[in-house]
Amino acid sequence: MTLDSILASLFPDGHDVRIDKGVILGSAMLRSGTTALVIGVADRTAIGVDEAIRLSGYVLQSLDRESGPILVLVDSDSQRMSKRDELLGLNEFLSHLAKVLICADMNGRPTVGLLYGHSAAGALLATGLATRVLVGLPGADPAVMDLPSMAKVTKLSIETLQEKAKSTPVFAPGLSNLARMGAVHLIWNGAAPLADQLEALLADMPEVLDRRDALGKERGGRLKAADIAERVRDLALQAR
Secondary structure, eight states, rough: OOHHHHHHHHOOTTTOOEEETEEEEEEEETTTSSSEEEEEEEEEEOHHEEEEHHHHHHHHHTTTTTOOOEEEEEEEEEOOHHHHHHHTTTTHHHHHHHHHHHHHHHOOOOOOEESSSSEOOOHHHTTTTGEEEEEOTTTOOOEESOHHHHHHHHHHOOOHHHHHTTOTTOOOOOOHHHHTTTOOOEETTTSOOOHHHHHHHHHHGGGOOOOHHHHHHHTTSSSSSHHHHHHHHHHHHHHH
């Protein structure tokens, strides 16, 4: 699906979403009558300091004057790995963007990530994975780390990693693997109206907490995280 068709299906009552140098900014009317803030990254744009500060600033400016949900559309490259961005402190800009989204969600602005294209590494962490729930569309192509980069780090061949990825979804690329790990909450039906699926998700949002670790255990993709987190909580309570 193209971004235009996605926006038309999400917001049949109209929107003013625009794309400026790969950055998505705007708002849209939901069927419930609520106005949603819409941000994100398009055209597989790498997220550098400029993109990160524009997105975080746009969200911060909306906090005092708006109250609706925030939708984060994601089709990005990884973070921009340029000397300029690194010297300016790209890691801080990305973490700032993630914290802004988390802060908005904790203060009554439910955040939903929609992965409709590619994303990887820090760009995925600071956008889709920083929202309360991340949903994907069929054909989306996320990766925590691509296999060539993983091969360099682990010193394993790409062929070996490809074989391991068939049975071990942790760090394996692909939408289905992120869903098995619990990182992707739902995979929407691209053939059905997206507006209906968004409204259904938002209606359940008060009941949806960050259950990524529990979902990963239920789906067999991340078997230890939930138990370890629970053990840490128990030890912290005992130490009080």
